[in-house]
Amino acid sequence: MRAAVLFTSPGKVSIEDVVVDRxxxxxxxxxxxxxxxxxxxxxxxxxxYTLTRPIVLGHEGAxxxxxxxxxxxxxxxxxxxxxxxxxxxxxxxxxxxxRPALCDQENLARRPGEPPRVRLGDGTECTQKSxxxxxxxxxxxxxxxxxxxxxxxPLDRAALLGCGVSTGVxxxxxxxxxPPGASVAVIGCGGIGLNCVQGAVLAGASRIVxxxxxxxxxxxxxxxxxxxxxxxxxxxxxxxxxxxxxGSGGVDYSFEALGRPETYRLAFDILRPAGTATVxxxxxxxxxxxxxxxxxxxxxxxGSKLGSIRARQDVPFLLDLYxxxxxxxxxxxxxxxxxxxxxxxxxxxxEGSVARSVVVFE
Numbered sequence: 001m002r003a004a005v006l007f008t009s010p011g012k013v014s015i016e017d018v019v020v021d022r023x024x025x026x027x028x029x030x031x032x033x034x035x036x037x038x039x040x041x042x043x044x045x046x047x048x049y050t051l052t053r054p055i056v057l058g059h060e061g062a063x064x065x066x067x068x069x070x071x072x073x074x075x076x077x078x079x080x081x082x083x084x085x086x087x088x089x090x091x092x093x094x095x096x097x098x099r100p101a102l103c104d105q106e107n108l109a110r111r112p113g114e115p116p117r118v119r120l121g122d123g124t125e126c127t128q129k130s131x132x133x134x135x136x137x138x139x140x141x142x143x144x145x146x147x148x149x150x151x152x153x154p155l156d157r158a159a160l161l162g163c164g165v166s167t168g169v170x171x172x173x174x175x176x177x178x179p180p181g182a183s184v185a186v187i188g189c190g191g192i193g194l195n196c197v198q199g200a201v202l203a204g205a206s207r208i209v210x211x212x213x214x215x216x217x218x219x220x221x222x223x224x225x226x227x228x229x230x231x232x233x234x235x236x237x238x239x240x241x242x243x244x245x246x247g248s249g250g251v252d253y254s255f256e257a258l259g260r261p262e263t264y265r266l267a268f269d270i271l272r273p274a275g276t277a278t279v280x281x282x283x284x285x286x287x288x289x290x291x292x293x294x295x296x297x298x299x300x301x302x303g304s305k306l307g308s309i310r311a312r313q314d315v316p317f318l319l320d321l322y323x324x325x326x327x328x329x330x331x332x333x334x335x336x337x338x339x340x341x342x343x344x345x346x347x348x349x350x351e352g353s354v355a356r357s358v359v360v361f362e
Contacts, residue, residue: 003056003118003136004342005126010047012343013057013135018126019119020138023069024110027117028143030081034156035134036060037357038163039190040282042346044129055127056118059085061134062149062159063361074143080151082315083132085163086306087145101305105131108142117141134162135342137361147315156336156358157322157329160191161315163306164356165329167280168195168257169318170307172203176253176278180204183251185241185270186226188258189217190349191332191356192280194224196255198327201225209244209251211237211266220355224328238269248272259283273297280304336360 001020004013023029041057044050061083065075075081087108088100095103108131110117116125117140118133126133133139149158168191172178184200186193189212200208201224210221211230218229230240241250250272256263259281267277268289279301293299309315321327334354337345345357 001137002339003126003133004058004339005054005056005120006044007054009044009050009053011045013045015340017121018056018136019121020136020140021115021117023067023072023140024114025070026072026143027069028065028072028075028081028141028146029067030061030063030083030139030141030146031066032061032063032134032137032139032361034062034159034361035359036160036162036164037342037345037349037359039349040163041129042349043282045346051129052127054120054124055129056133056136057129058134058136059083059130059132060159060162060164061132061139062155062162063139066138068143072143075146075148080149080153080155080158081146082149082158083134083139083141083162084145084147084311085130085132087131087142088311090144098310099308100310101308108144135339135359147311149316149319153319153322156360157333158319159358160329160332160356161318164191165195165318165327165332166309166311166314167304167307168192169199169202169327170309170314171255171278171280171304172196172199172253174308174310174314175302175304176255176276178203178205178253181206182253183207183209183245183248185209185211185251185254186221187211187254187256187263187267188281189214189221190257193255193257194220194332194355196257196280197221197224197226202321202326207245207251209241211241223331237266241270250275252276253278255280257281261285261287265289268293268299268301271297271299273299275299277301278304332356333358
């Protein structure tokens with residue numbers, strides 16, 4: 001099969017013929033129909049994060065089950081499925097307490113000494129990003145990395161629930177638990193940020209302020225439900241927000257969807273007393289925050305991992321919202337591309353010109 005393989009980081013993927021193994025115990029072979037391009041994969045192309053290479057990237061996919069291994073009980077050939085950026089074991093304290101996003105995913109990968117799931121023609125093992133590797137025509141995964149969905153839903157849109165949609169909406173609904181009537185600000189209006197905006201609409205927020213430096217992204221944020229927008233190209237978002245919401249001191253909830261030290265700090269600075277900042281964007285450095293503000297304003301800052309979702313409950317629910325016209329998925333897809341166009345599509349993400357590009361395999 002063909003796959004987009006990354007050999008060096010920073011670098012670009014190259015399209016290679018790779019070999020996928022047969023399903024073993026509790027494994028599922030999926031024929032991929034579509035996969036979304038998430039900016040977090042772009043970090044590996046840019047060299048910001050590294051994994052063992054060669055690696056097949058991609059973690060936001062959807063397809064059809066082709067074969068199952070021994071003891072698979074959740075799916076069968078012909079089922080339509082969405083991949084999960086974070087699989088779950090189903091047995092640890094986090095899974096059993098309803099927080100599967102914190103699962104350490106023990107026993108979801110093959111053991112040392114077992115044949116690799118994916119390898120190059122010369123036998124070299126290919127690492128699977130997030131245990132998935134959706135930038136390929138097929139993927140071989142543990143059954144707990146999949147969510148079965150109704151076949152009525154288009155797979156090129158359902159794929160987005162594997163990460164982007166679930167992360168953004170979940171951060172608002174699951175992690176922060178935004179109540180009706182609250183004020184919300186979203187910093188960074190790419191794929192994740194737009195879904196934070198959607199989550200705030202679903203939560204019944206009274207004001208939803210979108211903050212970015214790209215006018216096109218701010219226009220899209222309005223289309224997804226933002227009540228107000230702030231162009232932060234001059235770096236004065238705090239002042240603009242306080243002018244926008246006079247007397248409030250800031251917003252009740254902020255969401256950071258970029259992964260930069262200055263936007264982490266901004267998410268904190270725009271809070272009103274008792275406010276909560278939720279940071280989502282990947283960032284490997286450190287951020288300094290004023291200690292006194294935590295005490296004086298009873299402020300909070302927290303992380304959100306894949307939106308704290310309970311995937312097998314939340315993904316079907318989100319698809320039902322899409323069917324009811326309450327969740328925008330069609331509008332998220334900026335372009336449909338081939339596997340060969342991945343490098344160009346990642347460049348477009350960096351330029352801020354797309355919400356989501358989706359590789360379509362058929």
